[in-house]
Amino acid sequence: MTDIGHKAPVTVVIPCFNEQDGLPMLLERLRRMHQAPATHDWHFLFVDDGSSDDTFRILLQATRDESWIEVLRHPQNMGLGAALRTGFAHVRSPIVCTMDSDCTYPPERLPELATLIRRGADVATASPWHPDNEDSEDSEGTTLRLTLSRSASLVYRAMIGQEVHTFTCLQRAYRLESLHALSFRADGFSAVAEIMLRSLMAGHKIAEVPMPLEARRFGESKLRVGDAIMAHMGLLTLTAATVSFRQLIRMLGR
Numbered sequence: 001m002t003d004i005g006h007k008a009p010v011t012v013v014i015p016c017f018n019e020q021d022g023l024p025m026l027l028e029r030l031r032r033m034h035q036a037p038a039t040h041d042w043h044f045l046f047v048d049d050g051s052s053d054d055t056f057r058i059l060l061q062a063t064r065d066e067s068w069i070e071v072l073r074h075p076q077n078m079g080l081g082a083a084l085r086t087g088f089a090h091v092r093s094p095i096v097c098t099m100d101s102d103c104t105y106p107p108e109r110l111p112e113l114a115t116l117i118r119r120g121a122d123v124a125t126a127s128p129w130h131p132d133n134e135d136s137e138d139s140e141g142t143t144l145r146l147t148l149s150r151s152a153s154l155v156y157r158a159m160i161g162q163e164v165h166t167f168t169c170l171q172r173a174y175r176l177e178s179l180h181a182l183s184f185r186a187d188g189f190s191a192v193a194e195i196m197l198r199s200l201m202a203g204h205k206i207a208e209v210p211m212p213l214e215a216r217r218f219g220e221s222k223l224r225v226g227d228a229i230m231a232h233m234g235l236l237t238l239t240a241a242t243v244s245f246r247q248l249i250r251m252l253g254r
């Protein structure tokens, strides 16, 4: 495992789809983070996924004003997982973070996750479903999405048999060399759970930081609950097959 220095650069990949309303606040918070005398040297890589609003125009202007912001663009919407793949392929720093562009987890808490990677973790995730967490913010219309996220995490945890409480949270940090050793197939939201499952099956070291989920203040959710349930079902089937196959190999090897 390569040692990562104290002032190592960190790239934060931020997938965005029609998020024009929240971007001014997000950019201001990232600016403050970049200017603060922190432990890391922060760069922000936005992936605009074929937004039809002003998202790309606002981001492009931001890249002209600030050298530490970059933007990539899909000409049409390809999904959250596809946007992450595009972003990850461009990262060169030893630590890569991901976050929601709607700030439902505070970007100011990314340094805690990046520090855990420097201390030896392969993946560090914010964890709203950790037992030490305070309650996550439940606002109108989010109950179904929160229930889905919590239930999916419970089922994945039971299936994989490891002490990870949250599989569905985008607010994460990764060791780049560990992330690049994995590949994931999902194009949509379930990519976030797939990356965690593949990391666990690869024996990667996972760290969790209890962190409450806040309510979205701008724009609207892009998650379609029906599509997400179908994607999680597919991923559960794949995981169950992999786990059973491994148990079979172990039994045959005895």
Ligand SMILES: Nc1nc2c(ncn2[C@@H]2O[C@H](COP(=O)(O)OP(=O)(O)OP(=O)(O)O)[C@@H](O)[C@H]2O)c(=O)[nH]1
Pocket: 015, 016, 017, 018, 019, 047, 048, 049, 077, 078, 079, 080, 083, 084, 099, 100, 101, 102, 104, 142, 145, 170, 216, 220, 221, 222, 223
């Ligand atoms: N690149 C890309 N990003 C997406 C897509 N869909 C959602 N996102 C981003 O992924 C993050 C999470 O999406 P949200 O719509 O907030 O979903 P959620 O967090 O489950 O729902 P909320 O309760 O509204 O926060 C946000 O930063 C979105 O802009 C997509 O198709 N492509």
Ligand SMILES: [Mg+2]
Pocket: 100, 102, 104, 216
């Ligand atoms: Mg959100």
